[in-house]
Amino acid sequence: MKQLNVGVIGTGWCGGIRAIACAKSGHVDQLHIAETNLERLSEMESLVTPTSATTDWLEIVANPEIDAVMISATPETLHYPMAKAALESGKHVLLEKPISITLDEADELIELAESADLKFTIGYSQRFNNKQSLIKRSIADGTLGDPVSVLVSRHISRSLGAKIGNRIKLSPAAMEATHDIDFALWCLEPRRPVRVYSQSAYGVRKETVGLADTQMIVITMDDGVVVTVGAGMNLPPIYKNAATTWIEFIGTEGAVFVDDSHKDILVQTMERGVEFPLSTMPGEYVGEMYAGPMERETTHFVEAVLFDRPVMVQPRLARLTMEVYLAADLSAESNQVVELPLDRADVERLLAAATG
Numbered sequence: 001m002k003q004l005n006v007g008v009i010g011t012g013w014c015g016g017i018r019a020i021a022c023a024k025s026g027h028v029d030q031l032h033i034a035e036t037n038l039e040r041l042s043e044m045e046s047l048v049t050p051t052s053a054t055t056d057w058l059e060i061v062a063n064p065e066i067d068a069v070m071i072s073a074t075p076e077t078l079h080y081p082m083a084k085a086a087l088e089s090g091k092h093v094l095l096e097k098p099i100s101i102t103l104d105e106a107d108e109l110i111e112l113a114e115s116a117d118l119k120f121t122i123g124y125s126q127r128f129n130n131k132q133s134l135i136k137r138s139i140a141d142g143t144l145g146d147p148v149s150v151l152v153s154r155h156i157s158r159s160l161g162a163k164i165g166n167r168i169k170l171s172p173a174a175m176e177a178t179h180d181i182d183f184a185l186w187c188l189e190p191r192r193p194v195r196v197y198s199q200s201a202y203g204v205r206k207e208t209v210g211l212a213d214t215q216m217i218v219i220t221m222d223d224g225v226v227v228t229v230g231a232g233m234n235l236p237p238i239y240k241n242a243a244t245t246w247i248e249f250i251g252t253e254g255a256v257f258v259d260d261s262h263k264d265i266l267v268q269t270m271e272r273g274v275e276f277p278l279s280t281m282p283g284e285y286v287g288e289m290y291a292g293p294m295e296r297e298t299t300h301f302v303e304a305v306l307f308d309r310p311v312m313v314q315p316r317l318a319r320l321t322m323e324v325y326l327a328a329d330l331s332a333e334s335n336q337v338v339e340l341p342l343d344r345a346d347v348e349r350l351l352a353a354a355t356g
């Protein structure tokens with residue numbers, strides 16, 4: 001049986017899930033991991049017994065036996081140099097979102113992958129969320145008729161918001177709404193976004209990380225469909241890394257409402273009171289079972305490489321998603337409507353401020 005040799009760079013929260021998914025997959029032979037946190041490296045070694053474990057990610061890129069690399073390291077400024085090096089070494093790449101920090105970097109990575117005929121995909125895990133997949137099907141099979149409007153409200157816990165905000169000054173649009181922008185653009189293809197308006201609201205995160213608590217974004221598509229995404233990062237700690245989401249997709253012939261607020265499972269204990277478990281965006285292992293989208297996303301990539309199938313998340317759409325969230329940030333900063341495609345000088349000024 002054909003099998004793949006995989007390297008995972010950065011085995012924190014998401015990279016840890018990806019490495020365990022690879023270790024469990026019958027399609028993966030060798031598993032190599034790179035992680036700079038020694039404690040986490042040793043923990044992962046005992047969890048997945050990898051073929052090799054290193055603190056130097058360049059060893060993964062240089063290893064000729066490795067076919068595919070999953071890049072889950074933070075901060076997000078590492079995504080571009082790591083993906084570039086992996087693609088230049090002829091490896092297929094699954095890269096966590098965001099694809100890069102700048103549009104030029106994204107263009108370069110896409111060009112590298114296409115010219116070398118390598119699979120390149122971005123970790124937009126919500127495409128593999130089983131509840132959201134029903135929306136995609138309802139549009140594709142005509143159940144909803146012509147799409148009219150989309151509304152998504154997504155909030156994560158403030159502890160997770162602080163983890164993100166302490167490592168990189170990217171907005172809720174770039175780090176959270178990005179999942180919903182990607183999903184909406186994918187469902188609405190071949191429509192293209194033409195106009196974006198956004199406002200940021202500041203609360204508890206202003207003092208701590210200097211970023212907005214919530215960002216509201218309105219995107220107009222070229223046929224007039226309107227997508228509204230609200231993304232917040234300041235929920236009180238009901239559960240570590242919790243996310244709660246409500247989605248409405250409205251068409252001329254029907255509507256789909258998705259409640260992904262995770263209130264369907266409740267655990268009460270004397271020690272911690274009421275909790276809503278299994279409420280993270282990537283999901284988690286529950287014994288041998290996986291509850292959530294990230295394991296399936298990981299094995300989808302492995303199978304795409306092994307059997308030469310298309311990846312579900314095409315990097316050109318991830319690049320368009322990036323253009324939309326950059327437009328949202330420009331709009332929130334200027335209080336103006338921003339037309340697409342973007343003015344590159346405006347984008348460079350915005351990114352210089354964000355990455356400091």
Ligand SMILES: NC(=O)c1ccc[n+]([C@@H]2O[C@H](COP(=O)([O-])OP(=O)(O)OC[C@H]3O[C@@H](n4cnc5c(N)ncnc54)[C@H](O)[C@@H]3O)[C@@H](O)[C@H]2O)c1
Pocket residue numbers: 009010011012013014015034035036037040055056057072073074075076078096097098123124125126281282
């Ligand atoms: N798809 C999703 O649902 C989802 C959810 C959360 C995060 N993410 C994305 O996944 C990425 C990872 O997020 P996370 O929460 O797992 O982060 P994390 O901080 O938990 O893990 C990152 C790991 O990378 C390691 N690292 C840092 N520099 C390294 C280097 N040079 N070489 C090797 N390892 C290195 C860190 O020690 C850490 O363990 C982020 O870019 C984020 O945007 C996606």
